[in-house]
Amino acid sequence: MTTTEPPSGRSIPPDYWDRVSNRYDRQLWLESRSVRCLLELASPTAGTRMLDLATGTGAVLRALVVRSSRPHHVVGVDRSQAMLGHVPPLPDGWTTMCADARDLPFADASFDLVTASYLLHLLGDADRVAVLEEARRVLRPHGLIAVLTPAIPPGGPLRPLARALDQLAARAPEWFGGLRALDPAQPLSAAGFELLATRHTARGYIATCTLARRATGAPDPGDAAAGTPAGARRRAD
Numbered sequence: 434m435t436t437t438e439p440p441s442g443r444s445i446p447p448d449y450w451d452r453v454s455n456r457y458d459r460q461l462w463l464e465s466r467s468v469r470c471l472l473e474l475a476s477p478t479a480g481t482r483m484l485d486l487a488t489g490t491g492a493v494l495r496a497l498v499v500r501s502s503r504p505h506h507v508v509g510v511d512r513s514q515a516m517l518g519h520v521p522p523l524p525d526g527w528t529t530m531c532a533d534a535r536d537l538p539f540a541d542a543s544f545d546l547v548t549a550s551y552l553l554h555l556l557g558d559a560d561r562v563a564v565l566e567e568a569r570r571v572l573r574p575h576g577l578i579a580v581l582t583p584a585i586p587p588g589g590p591l592r593p594l595a596r597a598l599d600q601l602a603a604r605a606p607e608w609f610g611g612l613r614a615l616d617p618a619q620p621l622s623a624a625g626f627e628l629l630a631t632r633h634t635a636r637g638y639i640a641t642c643t644l645a646r647r648a649t650g651a652p653d654p655g656d657a658a659a660g661t662p663a664g665a666r667r668r669a670d
């Protein structure tokens with residue numbers, strides 16, 4: 434499946450998610466299939482230390498809680514306290530936290546799995562790089578990242594619909610929740626991840642689930658800019 438690359442810089446203002454938080458859950462049914470696909474691809478187990486970036490009202494956490502094998506340690510972070518206010522009660526050992534995914538309050542190598550459901554396509558190029566650098570920093574070597582992004586199929590009956598929705602979302606981002614298609618392969622590779630698998634879903638939102646692994650041995654993406662690992666550079670900011 435090919436996807437279009439959105440223009441750099443998105444037009445969803447940061448307070449948008451606060452404003453829509455009361456009604457956000459009305460569209461969760463459109464996400465449910467793709468979120469399940471994301472979790473099937475990532476396959477977290479009881480021992481997986483998991484971080485869900487931009488957890489919002491907890492779409493990933495809700496789908497995770499009903500899985501037969503679920504991690505004991507899960508953290509969901511989001512920049513919008515209002516969105517977090519709609520996360521349902523969580524099992525012991527699971528927490529949510531108001532934090533910016535571009536500057537995470539966690540030590541290096543704290544997690545085995547990072548998920549990001551419907552986040553990367555919202556970000557401008559620089560913010561996407563910052564988020565993926567942070568995801569890489571907080572993942573242990575060979576840790577996994579699983580991301581969910583809107584997609585446009587390369588052919589088939591859904592392609593015209595997906596293209597039309599993408600164009601509408603480009604013209605009126607706030608009406609369509611910034612739902613622009615994004616192929617995350619290149620940003621993930623550039624941030625030091627090896628692509629492992631891709632799945633496409635078209636029930637509900639037309640989306641791509643991508644699984645990648647934190648590469649070791651590759652130069653740290655922060656090295657070229659600052660001469661230090663990305664985590665060290667960020668801590669020094």
Ligand SMILES: C[S@@+](CC[C@H](N)C(=O)[O-])C[C@H]1O[C@@H](n2cnc3c(N)ncnc32)[C@H](O)[C@@H]1O
Nearest residue numbers: 450487488489492511512513516533534550551
């Ligand atoms: C489309 S919602 C996705 C929520 C949830 N992951 C889901 O699948 O339903 C996008 C979320 O990203 C959050 N967000 C956007 N930029 C962020 C950032 N830099 N750090 C943390 N959260 C961010 C917003 O507050 C919002 O809750």
